[in-house]
Amino acid sequence: MNMKASKEAELHAFHAWLSAACERGPVPVLTGKNGDMDTVGSAIALAASNPNLMACGVHLGRTAKRVVEELQAPFRKIAPERTSWPPSIGGIVIVDAAAAGQVGVDLPEGVPLCIIDHHATSDWALSENDINLQWDVRATTQIIDKYLLKFAPKARSEVVRKMLLAGLITDTGRFRHADGGAFESASQLLEDSGIDYASFLQFIESESTSPSERGSLLRGLSRAKSIESGKWNIVHTYSGTLEGRLASMLIGTGAEIALVSRFRDGQTRLTARAPRSSTQHGVHLGNLMAAVAERIGGEGGGHDGAAGWSGKADRIAAESAFIAQVAIANRKEDDS
Secondary structure (H helix, E strand, O other): OHHHHHHHHHHHHHHHHHHHHHHHOEEEEEEEOOOHHHHHHHHHHHOOOOOEEEEOOOOOOHHHHHHHHHHHOOOOOOOOOOOOOOOOOOOOEOOOOOOHHOOOOOOOOOOOOOEEEEEOOOOOOOOOOOOOEEEOOHHHHHHHHHHHHOOOOHHHHHHHHHHHHHHHHHHHHOOOOOOHHHHHHHHHHHOOOOOHHHHHHHHHHHOOOOHHHHHHHHHHHHHHHHEEEEEEEEEEEOOOOHHHHHHHHHHOOOOEEEEEEEEEOOOOEEEOOOOOHHOOOOOHHHHHHHHHHHHOEEEEEOOOOOOEEEEOOHHHHHHHHHHHHHOOOEEEEEOO
């Protein structure tokens, strides 16, 4: 079976699973706990396809919160502890989370699960009633739109398309990490729509910072250090907020890999970014973060150019574990 036929078969299997789940009762569409635009946009768009679906999660990231508020999109915040699930729940769809620990809540036992994700790594343990769509695409919103195009085209309203497009824009780093499939998805989302792409992109990128946040970014930059780890250059620092934005700023200095760490409420978090030139030479940050998790515990994974890890290890120990993994990572040489 070729790849296209395989994906078609997976979409049909997912549609059958989702239809049966919605007949049994309400089906939460649960987002990853980081609440980024890809996971939130995917959940809201999928939930538009059936009245028994509800997008929900423990957190909305900064960009996702602005987009949800601007578009007045339905999204329900849920408590991370003692979560109240609806009675007679038909199933749970989980979008853009590579492990159970990445949803931020305890899942009810015995409820069928559907995992929809595009991360290279996956730590889900699935039962016979569960299914998994794990595609090699740049954003989970691409999988959702493929499903909507085939099984629920009327659900692709302008609001839904904007949610999907916002997830695609942010997860590809404004298309810096896009491939042919990502551009095709963007074209399909814009086709026959009233979306002004330039204006929408400006809205996505117009994220403001408070004086304290600007101070945190500046302090993070002032603490940055450049080191050589094996065949790679890493610029690393630590910060209390906006780690992803700070890592992207470090990439602007010419770093081959940017690493930002944070310690808060007994948890350490690593955030890494890499430019396309590094991923083309063999960097896969998702695999590196997964290796960190294997080495010191916690949970790690992500994409080739953007990934993260979280756990209870000391911040310095976590940084050292990541740097050690980079040191043994192979580097592809340019073709001569």
